[in-house]
Amino acid sequence: MFETISYETRGKTAWITLNRPDKLNAFNAVMHKEMAAAIKEAGKDDSVRALVITGAGRAFCSGQDLSESPEGADYSDILRKGYNPMIKAIVGMEKPVICAVNGVAAGAGMSLALACDFRIASEKASFIEAFIHVGLVPDAGSLYFLPRLVGHAKAMELAVLGDKVNAAQAKEFGLVNKLVSEEDFVMEVETFAEKLAHMPTKAIGLIKRYLNKSWESDLNEVLEFEAQAQKIAGESHDHQEGLAAFLEKRKPSYTGK
Structure with missing residues (x-):
């Protein structure tokens, strides 16, 4: 179906794997089109409740x-x-998107990782805002996401100097949520993705939507957003299931509805 990526579902999780290992999974025009199609597929498939993006090789x-x-x-x-359409699709998808950073994430590859909701990194992973080394400017959302994750001063340092950040440094700087060994990497990502995929997906989507809006909003607007979100969440099947499970002292079984 795809030439530069692979797409599969594992349980309730969709996996997109960038698959040009001989080119270190660098983007070309075909990959752009295929990523757009795969992200759209994951977004519209109701059985998919989490998305993982990773690389081959x-x-x-x-x-x-x-x-x-x-x-x-x-x-x-x-x-x-x-x-830009790819980054907007990831941010706009009201399902959790996990970047499984298995190796180097450079240039727009780093931007793609930063656009995801969660980043799990292998000990072999590294990050580099490589643009400056060819006289270019960070793009694909890097100038938006990077300072929000690491602060303005560190973002300026990483963008202007273009130094490679190893996995341990990335965890220290706040670029990644979790750092795992190379041996346990796939298992840890699968476990984390499945956990998210069995949570109340509608509530996660609302949290994602309004956290993103909060950066350009004042307190009064955020208070109203929360009220709107809580009305939607309060009318969801998952809220009713969560209440029933709480009262019945059992584990809830969420459906994402």
Whole structure:
């Protein structure tokens, strides 16, 4: 079905694997189209309640495949047609999106990781805002997500100096949620994804929606957002199930509805 990625479902979790290992999973035009299609599929499939994005081979994603960018290429066009819709689709998906960073995440590959809701990193993972090394500016959302995760000063340092950040440093800086051994990596990601996939998906989606809105909102707006979200969540099947399970002293069985 796909040429540059693979897409599969494991239980209630969809897995997208960037699959150009010989190119360190660098993006080309075909991968942009296929990622858009796969993210859309995961979003509209009601049986999918969490999404994992990872890479094949020794890298997560090395960013844009510059060898396939023609001389004089309009990078703004590549961003507007390729990266930006993908980033918006991840952020707009009201399901948890987990980035399983198995190796280097460089350039737009780092941007893709930052756009996800959770990042689990292998000990072999590393991050690098590589743009400065070819005279470019971080893109695909990096200038939005990076300072929100690590603060303005550290974001300036990482973006301007372009130093490689190893997995332990990434955890220390707040770039990743969890750091695991290479041996346990896949099992840990699967366990974490399944946990999220069995939680109240509608509530998670609302939390994601309004946390994102909170950055550009004042307190009064956020208070109203919370009231709106709580009305929707309060009318959900999962809320009723959670209440019943609490009263009956049993484990809830959420359906994401």
